[in-house]
Amino acid sequence: MKSEHKNAIVADKIAxxxxxxxxxxxxxxLAGFTAYIIVKGIMAYQPxxxxxxxxxxxxxxxxxxxxxxxxxxxxxxxxxxxxxxMAEYAKAGKVTNYLRIxxxxxxxxxxxxxxxxxxxxxxxxxxxxxxLFAGALAVSILSLPLLTTVTExxxxxxxxxxxxGSLAVGATHWQTIVQICLPVATPRIITGVILAAGRGFGEAxxxxxxxxxxxxxxLNIWNPFDPMSLLCPFxxxxxxxxxxxxxxxxxxxxxxxxxxxxxxxxxxxxIFAFSLGSRLLxxxxxxKMSGK
Amino acid sequence: MNKKIKxxxxxxxxxxxxxxxxxxxxxxxxxxxxxxxxxPSGCGKSTFLRCLNRMNDLIDSVKIEGEIxxxxxxxxxxxxxxxxxxxxxxxxxxxxPFPMSIYENIAYGPKCQGVKDKTQLDTLVKESLVKAALWxxxxxxxxxxxxxxxxxxxxxxxxxxxxxxxxxxILMDEPTSALDPxxxxxxxxxxxxxxxxxxxxxxxxxxQQAGRISDKTAFFLMGEVVEFNETPVIFTNPxxxxxxxxxxxxxx
Numbered sequence: 001m002k003s004e005h006k007n008a009i010v011a012d013k014i015a016x017x018x019x020x021x022x023x024x025x026x027x028x029x030l031a032g033f034t035a036y037i038i039v040k041g042i043m044a045y046q047p048x049x050x051x052x053x054x055x056x057x058x059x060x061x062x063x064x065x066x067x068x069x070x071x072x073x074x075x076x077x078x079x080x081x082x083x084x085x086m087a088e089y090a091k092a093g094k095v096t097n098y099l100r101i102x103x104x105x106x107x108x109x110x111x112x113x114x115x116x117x118x119x120x121x122x123x124x125x126x127x128x129x130x131x132l133f134a135g136a137l138a139v140s141i142l143s144l145p146l147l148t149t150v151t152e153x154x155x156x157x158x159x160x161x162x163x164x165g166s167l168a169v170g171a172t173h174w175q176t177i178v179q180i181c182l183p184v185a186t187p188r189i190i191t192g193v194i195l196a197a198g199r200g201f202g203e204a205x206x207x208x209x210x211x212x213x214x215x216x217x218x219l220n221i222w223n224p225f226d227p228m229s230l231l232c233p234f235x236x237x238x239x240x241x242x243x244x245x246x247x248x249x250x251x252x253x254x255x256x257x258x259x260x261x262x263x264x265x266x267x268x269x270x271i272f273a274f275s276l277g278s279r280l281l282x283x284x285x286x287x288k289m290s291g292k
Numbered sequence: 293m294n295k296k297i298k299x300x301x302x303x304x305x306x307x308x309x310x311x312x313x314x315x316x317x318x319x320x321x322x323x324x325x326x327x328x329x330x331x332p333s334g335c336g337k338s339t340f341l342r343c344l345n346r347m348n349d350l351i352d353s354v355k356i357e358g359e360i361x362x363x364x365x366x367x368x369x370x371x372x373x374x375x376x377x378x379x380x381x382x383x384x385x386x387x388x389p390f391p392m393s394i395y396e397n398i399a400y401g402p403k404c405q406g407v408k409d410k411t412q413l414d415t416l417v418k419e420s421l422v423k424a425a426l427w428x429x430x431x432x433x434x435x436x437x438x439x440x441x442x443x444x445x446x447x448x449x450x451x452x453x454x455x456x457x458x459x460x461x462i463l464m465d466e467p468t469s470a471l472d473p474x475x476x477x478x479x480x481x482x483x484x485x486x487x488x489x490x491x492x493x494x495x496x497x498x499x500q501q502a503g504r505i506s507d508k509t510a511f512f513l514m515g516e517v518v519e520f521n522e523t524p525v526i527f528t529n530p531x532x533x534x535x536x537x538x539x540x541x542x543x544x
Binding site: 091159161162163164165166167168169170171172175179180183184288289 | 345347350352374375377378381382384386388389390391392400401404405437439450453454456457
């Protein structure tokens, strides 16, 4: 008995050590990558790199944020709506199972496939040029399954006592969803939005043939309906991730490598800032509701 | 004194899938009284309580047969469930205030019914909290989250939330089982005050509680009502051997 007990303690210690090692390894790997990108980025800094001229990455930075924003405006309402449907309305059965398979399949499609689909449908079939809006649509397709699943899980995780309490005072199903379930689920849904935005920030393959690989803007035009205007979503526009790829593979610019390195660092900081901001917002909502 | 019948159930059967949870329940519940349901766990008392405001609708596999007449209408028929739930309020086993302010918790129900007028809502919130004996404790922190209240306060808040709908009946599903003795005493006190205005039906595991606060008691066992009578009769002179065994603690 005694030695068995001892063995259990040793096994417990070994497991703890191994888990710590794995966690430490990942942390190190992550820190290494981050440091490498940031340091190389800082070393590549040169005055005027943020400019909106050809040598700067201002336009690409703007395109990235703009595209992610448009794609979130499209995908969040649809994804959250679909998630609510799956959690609250879909009855267990063949149709629901089929829907679930579709969502899972969609979530594992390679992004180049979505990009080519986007090219076919949003560009070729509509007869338009590469444009940011088409890119945002493609990214939306990529992030929809994620948003749907996260929302469904978040709504299901709302304690049933809240729901019952709401229905018991005569609230309708819809009132209960909008006023009780959604606010309670919001912090978790925000996590999903961060992940979805992350896909948008980092996506390249899906944008290759939808948003295009170059930008051509005239900074003196502020009419968002003019295809030369920075604000026009229906103009070609390359995002940072795609810009990095283009610079590293086929650019003729002499300091392409440096611009690419700097862009990578900027992209990293951008994603970090977005995640942090969203998490702070989520935490604030959470605090407000729990009264702490 | 001839009291009106509030709920009248006739041959009520309830099935969860193939399992019959309630067997031919016939009960008359009188208005402005406290009626207690007692019985061992799984005897169907909570299930029956949830029939009275159609909370069992939430469970897909439930099938109900028989009638529950509330104010002349069979509530198992084609009725306005929302309207029923505003007239038959409910307090749950675990205090379940919404994660919002104390004020919003009370105002939620009326707002869902379309009450928008701020003064009307203010009055309603205050009156409900006063009736639930919570006003003095929370009047200075109405805009603070309800989750910051103690368990007993939270449960009284839930009672206030039910009262705000100006219901006729308040259903209570073991409302004090998660509370300490002092908080329990407060809620029991409150119930005896509330029965002047409301019909109260309470499910309880505590026979002492049923004895202290109820006018009538129904003893449930395995989905059946074994005995239903004036509370003193049930506790001092039960007609059925099983009731006697249960209240004397021989099982359950």
